[in-house]
Amino acid sequence: MLRQVEGSRAVADAVARCRPQVIAAYPISPQTHIVEALSDLVRTGELAPCEYLMVESEFGALSACIGASAAGARAYTATASQGLLFMAEAIPNASGLGLPVVMTVANRAIGAPINIWNDHSDAMSQRDAGWIQLFAESNQEAVDLHVQAFVLAERLSLPVMVCMDGFVLTHAVEEVDVPEQDVVDSLLPPFVPRQVLDPAAPVTIGAMVGPEAFTEVKYLAAVQQLRALEEIPVVAEEFTRATGRTSGGLVSRYRTDDAETVVVAMGSVLGSVKDVVDELREDGVRIGAVTVTCFRPWPTDEVREALAGVERVIVLNRAFSVGSGTMLGQDVRLTLTTRAPSPATVPAPATVVHDVVAGLGGRPVTRDSIRALVAAVLGGEVDPDRLHFLDLDRSLLEGEDLTPAAKDAR
Template identity: 75%
Template sequence: MQLQLEGSQAVARAVALCRPDVVCAYPISPQTHIIEALGALVKSGSLDAEFVNADSEFSALSVTIGASAVGARAYTATASQGLLFMMEAIYNAAGLGLPIVLTLANRAIGAPINIWNDHSDAMSVRDSGWVQLFAENNQEAIDLHLLAFALAEELSVPVMVNVDGFILTHAIERVDLPEPDQVDALVPPFLPRQSLDPDDPVSIGAM
């Protein structure tokens, strides 16, 4: 279906087509429109997901890690300093092999504040163990989010989709949004390879 969509709306629609069980985030420009759009889809009933408003970026990824660890398809998004605030949890997600998808609306790391687009945020976690995909336009932003869920769940690794902040997130472009059955063929219902069970607790990494 061909539509004129703002980049953030396109990302939100693509994520919704992948049917996440949990969406958790803390707003930070230029990511905010993505989370607002997903929240509206959940509120309207168009997306059957648990939407968690976190109190910080660190909490957002921590909740997402917990959701993924117990077998939920989990998604979050951030930008710039928000990614740095997530840093400890970024490495935990990779070390645990959790198939989380994160949208990074690329924005410069603050010095002390900078809202312009660049990839210094993405490069700060280049070696963290996350697969990183980079969209050149809003059509690629849609396509790469679909691929991100498929890759994450096939390989048991977290995947970060980079979308240029403001340049793409706030730009309206013509895009071709796939039909739900097409997405379902690429991203079938999530069957976790492993998940934590409160009835059979384990300790990971510390012992």
């Protein structure tokens, strides 16, 4: 049933219908409306049986979820930005222990300088932590991804991070359909843990592993992560069958069939990107867009296939690795330069990747900016060897020493 609802509330309702048994969270903008709503649902008894732990930190929040999950409970938390960093030690621990915790990250910049607004720096910083990372393009997808996240997590015994843009999505009120309880129940059976703290069948969870087996443990983790690339489309298909709605998956393409230029991005910016694609298509520009929904594990084959034969790729990432490029851009570039599994999918040898960092710390990525970016790229004004900062306001930097720039220094 479609209703006008704030994204956070919609996500809270979706999470509640996934019947979490333990929720542990610490408030941080812009995640707060989600956990406030869940707190309400637990206190009123609408969400029961469920324990809500108001912990003393994000570190405590994820740690409590780790404990709860190890005890066989479905566990959920939500955070953002500094909070995600504050729980950083526990993030790879949850994945390393194979505990299917689901966490919402209401994406926000990380400081300093402190900034509460949206970008993807927080989630990008944890891309190597062994979690499945899904990025929602809209509030509807955020809702849908949470349901799928629990299914995936428990099937794979891996934690899943559902990323939704802070404020842009979390605080946006729009029409959203939250799947009904029976629909969610049909998709998400009760949690059957792979390992559980049970006095009747005691096991030691979290042993110390030395050089003799650590590599093998990590190899198995890598194998398990890659299984998600098979499972995510399956779950998305099941979801579509249950709801009639297409949501999730690994990668989605928008008007890429004959595209010479493709914009690759994650999250809510895709709405503007697609609008620009439509506008430019009307102008005769052969352009399309690719949405990366699953950033981790990285869907190499799907991205390669989506970009096959494309002359140029513009990667828009709301985060970057200082001193290098964007994380998304690096993965795209790598995908396009490695060997393909079959000759049919070999990309045109000279696909040019323009790596663009955009929308940091809440700066809007407008259609005008995107259009201008595409025009600049097509006009050869953007050096593909340099990281491009979209909408850099040079007037603010007057008087700052900007030399040596990275390329000039070479």
